Amino acid sequence: MLTLDGVLESLQPLLEQFRTAAAETDRSGRLPLWHLRELGRAGLYRLAVPLERGGLAAAPELVWEVHESLAAACGSTHFVQAQHQGGLGFLLRGNPDLLQEAYLTGERLCGVAFAHLRRPQSPVTVETTADGWIFRGEAPWFSGWGLLDEVVLAGRDERGQDIYALVPLAQPSIEMRECPQLSAIQASATVSLRLHELVVPKAALVLTQTLEEMARRDFRSQLGYTALPLGLVREAATFVADERIRRCLEERGAELRQRALAWVDDPAEALEIRASANLLALQAAQAAVISCGGQANQLQHPANRLLRESSFYFLTQLNAPLRAVALEKLVPSSREQDWGRAFA
Numbered sequence: 041m042l043t044l045d046g047v048l049e050s051l052q053p054l055l056e057q058f059r060t061a062a063a064e065t066d067r068s069g070r071l072p073l074w075h076l077r078e079l080g081r082a083g084l085y086r087l088a089v090p091l092e093r094g095g096l097a098a099a100p101e102l103v104w105e106v107h108e109s110l111a112a113a114c115g116s117t118h119f120v121q122a123q124h125q126g127g128l129g130f131l132l133r134g135n136p137d138l139l140q141e142a143y144l145t146g147e148r149l150c151g152v153a154f155a156h157l158r159r160p161q162s163p164v165t166v167e168t169t170a171d172g173w174i175f176r177g178e179a180p181w182f183s184g185w186g187l188l189d190e191v192v193l194a195g196r197d198e199r200g201q202d203i204y205a206l207v208p209l210a211q212p213s214i215e216m217r218e219c220p221q222l223s224a225i226q227a228s229a230t231v232s233l234r235l236h237e238l239v240v241p242k243a244a245l246v247l248t249q250t251l252e253e254m255a256r257r258d259f260r261s262q263l264g265y266t267a268l269p270l271g272l273v274r275e276a277a278t279f280v281a282d283e284r285i286r287r288c289l290e291e292r293g294a295e296l297r298q299r300a301l302a303w304v305d306d307p308a309e310a311l312e313i314r315a316s317a318n319l320l321a322l323q324a325a326q327a328a329v330i331s332c333g334g335q336a337n338q339l340q341h342p343a344n345r346l347l348r349e350s351s352f353y354f355l356t357q358l359n360a361p362l363r364a365v366a367l368e369k370l371v372p373s374s375r376e377q378d379w380g381r382a383f384a
């Protein structure tokens with residue numbers, strides 16, 4: 041029987057292995073599948089799941105700590121397992137009956153493809169039929185191709201409602217298209233998914249929601265993903281020899297972590313925390329590069345990887361409010377910020 045202590049104990053040696061192999065993983069086009077399977081075997085995918093669904097209902101502080109540690113050890117591994125956990129989050133929220141034990145053990149893995157809904161015109165459209173839906177178009181971002189079995193795929197229907205469905209990836213109606221080479225998290229096996237009259241039965245429905253509902257929930261995931269840049273700050277600080285600077289990075293990271301864990305429901309505060317963490321990660325990674333000197337300009341150097349990953353963290357969960365707050369943080373122009381109220 042899995043216990044919280046048991047999970048933490050099993051995760052420690054895994055994190056060390058991931059950290060040691062991080063440069064090699066970064067250079068590869070796809071991280072090893074065993075990373076995701078072993079995380080499942082260790083119990084990671086149960087941590088935040090309620091007890092009645094086979095989970096461990098761990099305290100948020102503990103879940104946060106694990107995510108920071110994993111992001112610190114290997115950004116690519118964290119990012120792909122986060123897609124799986126994101127998929128499980130959708131199942132739990134919308135249709136928990138679809139959440140099978142195999143997803144919790146990591147024997148079956150699913151990702152997500154929904155970020156495109158934030159674009160003014162969804163590139164994935166959905167036609168309603170008597171038995172379900174037909175999905176068409178192209179989902180521009182899907183991470184985990186060749187690693188994950190299924191995807192929680194979303195598209196917009198004729199009434200402007202967004203349909204999220206659990207869909208197997210291995211089927212002729214889904215064509216993978218390679219993305220141009222990425223500068224960071226290349227090992228996430230990120231592709232776009234072209235949908236050729238993809239027929240989805242009603243039983244595969246995960247949830248429906250409007251764009252406004254999605255925008256209201258975005259704040260929560262933008263805040264949750266703050267553990268990634270803060271994990272990076274932690275790792276980058278280890279490369280900074282100047283103790284004063286290192287301590288300053290650690291303290292500012294700890295401050296943001298505390299604010300994130302104390303967050304209740306204020307969208308503006310969520311954006312502020314996330315954008316501040318993104319900026320701190322960029323500063324920490326650049327400080328690591330400066331501390332390591334010329335060798336840090338080599339792609340395989342850990343500080344170089346952290347710098348590239350810190351830039352990527354500005355892009356994930358990017359929506360219009362986060363874009364505005366992040367730009368203002370980066371280049372303060374004294375523009376009044378009221379994005380937090382935009383979707384209130």
Ligand SMILES: Cc1cc2nc3c(=O)[nH]c(=O)nc-3n(C[C@H](O)[C@H](O)[C@H](O)COP(=O)(O)OP(=O)(O)OC[C@H]3O[C@@H](n4cnc5c(N)ncnc54)[C@H](O)[C@@H]3O)c2cc1C
Pocket residue numbers: 123151152153154155156158159160180181182183184222225228230355356357358359360363
């Ligand atoms: C490597 C990688 C892997 C990814 N993997 C996944 C995945 O597995 N699943 C998934 O669902 N998503 C994934 N994403 C998507 C990611 O979470 C973000 O949604 C994406 O990076 C945002 O960029 P974009 O070009 O798609 O969106 P953009 O077109 O930049 O739009 C983002 C937001 O900004 C707004 N916006 C655009 N231009 C402006 C402007 N000029 N002023 C104000 N607002 C503007 C848009 O309306 C939208 O709300 C991935 C992204 C990357 C880079």
